[in-house]
Amino acid sequence: MLTAEVFGWTGHILVAPRTRLHEALKRRESSYTGVYILLGELNEEPLAYIGEGESIAARIKSHDANKDWWTRVILITSAANNLHKAHVQYIESRLVQEGITAANTSLENSTNPSLPSLSEASKANMETFIEQLLMVLPAVKVDLFNRNTKPDRHAELLKSQQSIDSQVFELTLKSEGIIATAILENGEFIVQKGSLARAKYIGGRSEKSYYWKHHEKLVEQGILVDKGKHKEFTQSYIFSSTSAAGAICTGRSTAGPIAWKIKGTKKTYKTWEAEKLDKN
Template structure:
């Protein structure tokens, strides 16, 4: 695996509030990202940078409550497009507006259309956020121009991740996904009843990996009070392409995060569960034991 090079990222807080507007840029790169909470949209209206040709992202909660929802777009005047979405789109809470930081190297319409198309495809491929929009058109351009924009895209991806929105990052790198056997030292398994689930405890919570199978039984008396909401979540996951049903078993079609090990284990076991006891490594050590090594 290629080792990532060190990066210096500058984040400015115009109002000195870490929960407010942020402006992020990588040293010696031409793009910068404005993170704008929806409630503070008017506070950037006088900044020249947000009046230029822009790529933008909207982030918020969706009614399925399965993944954060995102919308990707482009605009000739970034701030005006965000004003339009403020009046017409309900779901979003935060916008990230990507612009250039020099007048000489500003984006043109074709640039942001290409970046929009690329960003949409990369976000759908990663599967981390729910993307509900039409597929953006891909403009034609010279290969040299595409190469420059794809280099810029890498910087955009880095800035978004730094600002807390890793929309282009899957939960696993490709090498890990293709070689589960080589990563078993890091994996945790849940086999209670006939559950056949595996995943990883990370800083984002517990990630249940695709291919995991739920228990075939959810009839435990102690679980009955939780069953209606549990079944609703299963149907939402199926609608969102996270789960499918095969031969009477629910199977994960993609990696999915849960807020805690217990939330993950209770879902896959379809029963009350303590995740620190029910998730075990290949040697049979519980997550609780591993956390106290």
């Protein structure tokens, strides 16, 4: 996880991978009134959702149960928790506008929320808040609002010095004889050395297909090598999400939270994650 503040700015940003969501929602800021951004991929293309809430944690728990595609969350609050409902509705609407204008990532938001009624002074304060926010977000590798740029999909996962949180998961594709093992450690989803993957990517092979390119890159780097009719991981490899790991192993788009199960059980990653959140 990563936090960001700027001297003289009242805002506070918390960035967390979905694999560490249960830790992020334990933080004080998650109970504040604020705005949040979900980032991930759907159909092998980058996707984002921008929302607001008087308790960010409650809204995100709902999304965790209903949206499988996102892999990273950004919580935007004020350090003193002095944003109110109209403030965050204003920020949400303006960020959706900025995202549409930047046009480098699709938004799942079905409509652009209308701007709430604010005094001229409050509008000016919110515009200043947003201006600073848009300057800080690229520093924490959030380029959703960057104009004339493309998302950096190969950025390193954010790390923290939190205690190790490890769990072993397994993905099987019986029809192809594929078995892959992964661990979740310090918020990183790591497919283990010796795991098997499909020999070729059979999903979408258009120029925009990220997973196809990723599969080819791993082959070129010698991370995936021939093993009978499969490919085999020659070393453990960190993926940005369970779905990315699943897509490379199965050779097609995969709902990672459903495909990966706790090793030796039928419990899915999604169920395991939900149970951890319920304990918060």
